Amino acid sequence: ADEKKKLMKEKLWKLMCTYLPCDVLSLQKSIVQHVEYTLARRRYKKDKGSFYQATAVSVRDRLIERWTDTQQYLSSKDTKRVYYLSLEYLLGRNLQNAMSCLALRNRYAAALEELGYKLEELTEEERDPGLGSGGLGRLASCFLDSLATLNYAAWGYGIRYKYGMFEQRLIGRAQAEFPDFWLKEGYPWEVERPDVQYLVKMYGQLEEDGKDPVTGRPRVNWVGGEDVIAEGFDIPVPGFHTWNTNNLRLWTSKASCEFNLGSFNDGQYYAAIGEKERSEPLTSVLYPCDNNAPGKELRLRQQYFYVSATLQDILRRYKKRPEHSLLDLPRKVAIQLNETHPAIAIPEFMRLLLDEECLGWKEAWHITQNTFAYTNHTVMPEALEVWPLPLMEQLLPRHLTIIYEINHHFLGEVRARWPADQGRVARMSIIEESEPKLIKMAHLAIIGCHRVNGVAQVHTGLLCSSLFPDFYEMWPQKFVNITNGVNHRRWMLQANPAMSAVISKWLGTHDWIHDLGLLARLKDLSSNPELQRDWQEAKMYNKRKLADFIKRECGIVVNAAAMFDVHVKRIHEYKRQLMNILGVAYRYLRILSLQQEGNTEALGQMVPRVVIFAGKAAPNYFVAKDVIKLVLAVAGRVNNDARIGDLLKVVFIPNYNVSMAELIIPGTDVSQHISTAGFEASGTSNMKFCMNGSLLLGSRDGANLEIEQSIGKDNMFMFGANTKEVDQLRRTINFRKPQMDGRLRWVLEEILSGRFGATFHDLVNSLQPGNDGYMVGHDFGSYLEANEVVDSIFKNPPAWTTKCIDSCASMSRFSSDRCIREYAEKIWQVVPHQFKPPGKVANVD
Numbered sequence: 080a081d082e083k084k085k086l087m088k089e090k091l092w093k094l095m096c097t098y099l100p101c102d103v104l105s106l107q108k109s110i111v112q113h114v115e116y117t118l119a120r121r122r123y124k125k126d127k128g129s130f131y132q133a134t135a136v137s138v139r140d141r142l143i144e145r146w147t148d149t150q151q152y153l154s155s156k157d158t159k160r161v162y163y164l165s166l167e168y169l170l171g172r173n174l175q176n177a178m179s180c181l182a183l184r185n186r187y188a189a190a191l192e193e194l195g196y197k198l199e200e201l202t203e204e205e206r207d208p209g210l211g212s213g214g215l216g217r218l219a220s221c222f223l224d225s226l227a228t229l230n231y232a233a234w235g236y237g238i239r240y241k242y243g244m245f246e247q248r249l250i251g252r253a254q255a256e257f258p259d260f261w262l263k264e265g266y267p268w269e270v271e272r273p274d275v276q277y278l279v280k281m282y283g284q285l286e287e288d289g290k291d292p293v294t295g296r297p298r299v300n301w302v303g304g305e306d307v308i309a310e311g312f313d314i315p316v317p318g319f320h321t322w323n324t325n326n327l328r329l330w331t332s333k334a335s336c337e338f339n340l341g342s343f344n345d346g347q348y349y350a351a352i353g354e355k356e357r358s359e360p361l362t363s364v365l366y367p368c369d370n371n372a373p374g375k376e377l378r379l380r381q382q383y384f385y386v387s388a389t390l391q392d393i394l395r396r397y398k399k400r401p402e403h404s405l406l407d408l409p410r411k412v413a414i415q416l417n418e419t420h421p422a423i424a425i426p427e428f429m430r431l432l433l434d435e436e437c438l439g440w441k442e443a444w445h446i447t448q449n450t451f452a453y454t455n456h457t458v459m460p461e462a463l464e465v466w467p468l469p470l471m472e473q474l475l476p477r478h479l480t481i482i483y484e485i486n487h488h489f490l491g492e493v494r495a496r497w498p499a500d501q502g503r504v505a506r507m508s509i510i511e512e513s514e515p516k517l518i519k520m521a522h523l524a525i526i527g528c529h530r531v532n533g534v535a536q537v538h539t540g541l542l543c544s545s546l547f548p549d550f551y552e553m554w555p556q557k558f559v560n561i562t563n564g565v566n567h568r569r570w571m572l573q574a575n576p577a578m579s580a581v582i583s584k585w586l587g588t589h590d591w592i593h594d595l596g597l598l599a600r601l602k603d604l605s606s607n608p609e610l611q612r613d614w615q616e617a618k619m620y621n622k623r624k625l626a627d628f629i630k631r632e633c634g635i636v637v638n639a640a641a642m643f644d645v646h647v648k649r650i651h652e653y654k655r656q657l658m659n660i661l662g663v664a665y666r667y668l669r670i671l672s673l674q675q676e677g678n679t680e681a682l683g684q685m686v687p688r689v690v691i692f693a694g695k696a697a698p699n700y701f702v703a704k705d706v707i708k709l710v711l712a713v714a715g716r717v718n719n720d721a722r723i724g725d726l727l728k729v730v731f732i733p734n735y736n737v738s739m740a741e742l743i744i745p746g747t748d749v750s751q752h753i754s755t756a757g758f759e760a761s762g763t764s765n766m767k768f769c770m771n772g773s774l775l776l777g778s779r780d781g782a783n784l785e786i787e788q789s790i791g792k793d794n795m796f797m798f799g800a801n802t803k804e805v806d807q808l809r810r811t812i813n814f815r816k817p818q819m820d821g822r823l824r825w826v827l828e829e830i831l832s833g834r835f836g837a838t839f840h841d842l843v844n845s846l847q848p849g850n851d852g853y854m855v856g857h858d859f860g861s862y863l864e865a866n867e868v869v870d871s872i873f874k875n876p877p878a879w880t881t882k883c884i885d886s887c888a889s890m891s892r893f894s895s896d897r898c899i900r901e902y903a904e905k906i907w908q909v910v911p912h913q914f915k916p917p918g919k920v921a922n923v924d
């Protein structure tokens with residue numbers, strides 16, 4: 080019997096160690112088999128949707144081999160692991176990315192071609208999982224890609240929202256929101272893990288239960304309440320041209336009535352079903368706010384649910400090795416909190432260590448502080464999360480007692496260091512003594528973590544000087560800056576194959592894909608007319624693609640020879656789309672007035688522009704929705720005015736998302752990043768545009784400043800007040816009544832006169848001196864002047880192209896690879912571990 084068992088084991092081992100073949104015929108077989116057997120569809124029926132799904136599953140099969148190998152290897156090495164906790168991920172489409180990572184893109188394209196499908200067309204079948212609302216979620220996805228590519232042992236954890244970021248449609252010249260049920264056709268990249276389930280408890284009461292015999296601490300039992308089950312879904316995250324494949328685990332909520340069979344047997348069948356109904360919506364919907372805390376009970380429940388499941392999972396994995404002692408955990412585990420959204424992890428981890436693992440307070444606190452780190456992404460007061468204390472008490476009574484205790488110990492330290500400074504104690508407390516009392520999650524995160532980082536130099540500076548100066552004074556070594564970065568493989572190689580081919584041709588190598596520093600060599604060539612011609616052709620190709628898309632989506636015909644001026648991001652007052660559209664209205668009025676004057680010379684000097692907007696406004700953010708209305712109103716007026724012709728067109732593309740960004744960014748000449756200084760923590764699309772040979776029109780804010788340092792002042796169109804000036808202006812906003820720029824006054828009067836349809840009283844009023852907190856009026860003049868400089872240089876294509884090439888060539892610092900290496904070194908203390916596959920695996924693309 081033993082011999083039989085051994086043979087069986089050997090057989091199984093052999094079979095499981097057989098890697099799937101990747102020649103064209105095998106890929107075809109695998110695709111067709113998935114159409115027939117996995118999807119149960121007729122393979123001879125032409126159906127792009129099925130063939131996309133089957134191709135995706137075929138690619139996923141090949142990812143899974145690498146994924147299990149990687150995980151097994153990392154376990155065997157007992158490496159330190161990084162866990163990235165984010166409530167948002169904007170993954171974008173996966174098919175192209177995964178194929179390029181596996182170096183199988185060309186083979187799949189060939190395989191599909193023979194089956195009658197174009198890979199590019201199948202790619203379009205993939206729906207973006209909109210599991211994030213803006214830059215924060217996209218950053219998290221870029222990080223996951225770089226972590227895998229650089230061979231760091233890292234997992235992402237998040238929520239598998241059933242409804243992602245809402246679908247934006249434009250109805251009656253306004254934004255309308257529709258649910259985004261992104262899972263409608265299923266999601267072929269995920270693997271359900273019914274075997275990975277955890278119970279998460281909420282509500283209930285605390286009962287005192289004597290003293291712990293070991294630690295001597297009073298023991299409390301958290302009883303009653305509701306249990307919800309968290310079930311994991313895994314998405315493999317491939318590295319580029321490495322076998323290493325990491326994991327993104329997303330949690331979905333399930334009712335725990337499977338555990339309450341008693342209810343059924345008690346005749347409470349309907350009550351049990353009711354419980355199921357109540358638990359499932361927990362992970363239904365993503366709150367679509369960006370830089371704004373929704374403050375809803377459901378949001379806190381989502382945060383806790385996901386954090387609790389994640390930490391249970393991390394501890395279970397850690398404890399699998401008997402030699403692992405909890406005291407050593409920070410040597411093996413680093414947990415990064417992406418914003419304060421998962422900050423409830425601090426008291427939850429303490430609870431698990433104190434109540435489940437029976438550690439003493441000191442040990443538990445030491446482990447927690449040395450394991451966690453926190454990234455802050457905003458200084459905006461409305462985005463800093465606070466939770467009403469009564470809500471915390473009701474939902475998470477045990478956590479509230481732990482928060483009290485953390486605060487008690489912490490304030491003790493503050494008092495010891497600054498005796499008799501009661502003001503400081505009140506400022507630094509986790510609890511705001513308001514009515515109702517509030518729990519400040521940022522304070523909790525700073526106290527509970529060993530590192531706090533901002534996401535651009537100016538932003539980190541503000542954290543230390545304005546937002547958390549007391550904490551900075553207490554723990555200066557805790558605060559570090561790590562400027563954001565983006566995954567250039569997605570944003571250049573995948574999104575812009577035309578420009579990437581030009582780069583590879585002129586560098587004579589593809590190696591820049593691994594080492595973006597190599598781009599610097601292009602600087603010596605940037606005025607070479609032949610390189611310029613290749614560059615301009617690639618840009619024109621991308622602009623034509625974008626023009627076709629605009630015609631299809633918006634019914635507006637634009638001239639690809641015009642300057643494509645793009646402003647795409649969440650709609651927010653601080654991002655100042657309003658200033659842009661007022662500038663557009665000014666341009667329109669000026670063209671008309673020049674025409675009236677018969678000033679043909681000035682008209683002849685004007686550069687035709689297509690001004691393109693895209694972005695979503697939070698559904699309850701009425702000012703932002705008004706801005707969209709104004710953009711659409713101006714667009715309606717300008718585009719239908721026969722006198723304007725090609726000189727000006729205004730486009731608002733609905734439902735901006737990652738895959739649309741991949742189309743828009745490469746087709747852009749100039750892009751706008753014009754937030755009020757001191758408000759945009761970093762911005763990351765500025766980096767993507769610059770990498771794609773677009774010049775930036777930017778304010779002195781966030782990462783714009785560092786981009787300017789890297790690419791040179793002459794290559795960037797900067798304007799407006801800097802952070803200090805804005806701060807000063809805002810302090811005196813109620814006393815000063817500055818004269819409004821005459822051009823702005825003209826535009827506002829025209830708007831109020833009904834020239835653009837509705838009169839937009841509220842928006843106009845928000846710009847009156849005293850009300851204009853985002854300094855639109857202050858910066859408007861310098862903004863228009865910067866725009867004139869943009870025009871004048873665009874008229875000189877060689878000068879323009881030199882700037883574009885020079886800028887792109889100077890962007891290596893903004894790769895997420897650099898950024899992740901900094902996190903690894905400054906915060907996580909981890910090194911890469913690359914799995915070497917058995918035998919020789921050639922990169923086949």
Ligand code: RUG
Pocket residue numbers: 213214215218369370371418456457462534563759760761762763781
């Ligand atoms: O607004 C910030 C961006 O400036 C930044 O680039 C991005 C990634 O760091 O995060 C954005 N953000 C901040 N999104 N939500 C928040 C606060 O909840």
